[in-house]
Amino acid sequence: MADRNTSTSSSGSRLLGVTTLVGLVGLLLFAFVLTEPDVRLHPTTGEEFGQFDAVRLLYLHVPMAVLTYVAFLTCAVASATYLVKRGPWWDVTAHASAEVGTVFCGLVLVTGSIWGRPVWNTWWEWGDVRLMTTLVLFLLFTGYLALRRTAADPQRQARRAAIVALVAVLDIPLINRSVEWWENRTLHQQSTLAELKIEDLTLFTLMLGFVVFGMVFAWLMLHRFRVGWLEQALARYEVETAIAERHAEIETLDLDAAVGETGGGT
């Protein structure tokens, strides 16, 4: 049994972890084996078109994209609350959600790029608004995590990280607007999923993707939060120990001086 104070797991998180793992296996099975590829017939020419097997990646890509925004929004809310209330809970939550969000954001870019190669015939499309906004979002939070890794007073670092997170989130609408005007086009079909004839199994797999990635997010957040909390507890413990040691040293010195004085007087 893991010690409550030194482990990031608990019986609840272990149960969540196992369920998530089973869910992930199930999702991969549905996404890559049980669902049909997207093949449609052109009404006039009769030629096959569609996303073919690439569509399977969307069952992972779309839920991860949604959770990226959930994570960064959590980070922004926690950062704003930290600036007002200054509680360590909010700081650790902001850090944990930014880290989990950045991982999801990176995966969204990678899966999107792999999906784009066969469907859009390119790994990367400069003019696509959502693609560019997501990339800049990823870079903004990479900077945030770099700031988090600097050696500085924890409270100073937390305050500055909170400002960076808030600026990053406020910058997003401007980036989105600028990229939209920049090229005024997008390859991201709004109706990618609507276009597909969403059948029961397709819709079920997509919903399963949301549930499973929601569980992955919760599990990662739980553990990352606990790691952050333990790190803060360790830092406090080290400071308290160092202070106690210095006090003990001073008491010993005082005692020695007192003994010395008494010894000298006799």
Add this chain to the structure above:
Amino acid sequence: MREMFSDARLVATKDLRIEARSRVLVNQVAPFALLVLVLFGFALDADQRTLRTFAPGLFWVTVLLAALLAVARSASVEHSDDAHSGLRLSGMSPSSIFLGKAAAVFVQLMVLEVLLTLGIVVLYGSEIDDPVLMSLTAVAAAVAVATMGTLYAALASGLGARETLLPILLLPVLAPVLIGATRAFDDALGAAAVDGWAWLGLLAVFGLVATVLGALAHGAMIED
């Protein structure tokens, strides 16, 4: 409000006086910016037609790179001899300190932009079609870069590895400025058929948001 602006003017004058005496902008930042323009020329095979087409983008990338040096310098001035503490104890509000420092960086950036304009006209053969749009874009973008840069330079100072931290924090935030200013210059220099005035609007919004945000957020950093 009046006190805030008069305090800001004091801080700006102080920073500009330091700059006038140390001449870091003239001796280091401006030569660096011109060097970057020349390097772009080498990288693009010194083909003047290509350079003229891409001059707006190259101009603003150069401004951003040079601005990194200017804002880092603006923050480091406060750290030598612990001038930062003196400023904090002066009783001036964090907002006026921020506005003053940003104003000093803005003046330096404007000087730099004038030099770089000469640079692209002489080296890249650019022609100015719309001087009004160009001037207003230069002002709006300089406000945005100066305010965001001052905020982030203050933010990165006092943390470990601030020299490497500042670019990765600041450059993604300035992405809309780079895009907007480049497109407005495309119009002003006749490099592409776009509506430069709409982009100027976006830059003005960014500048305003950055100024308000910086003035509000600077207080949290002054507390350190």
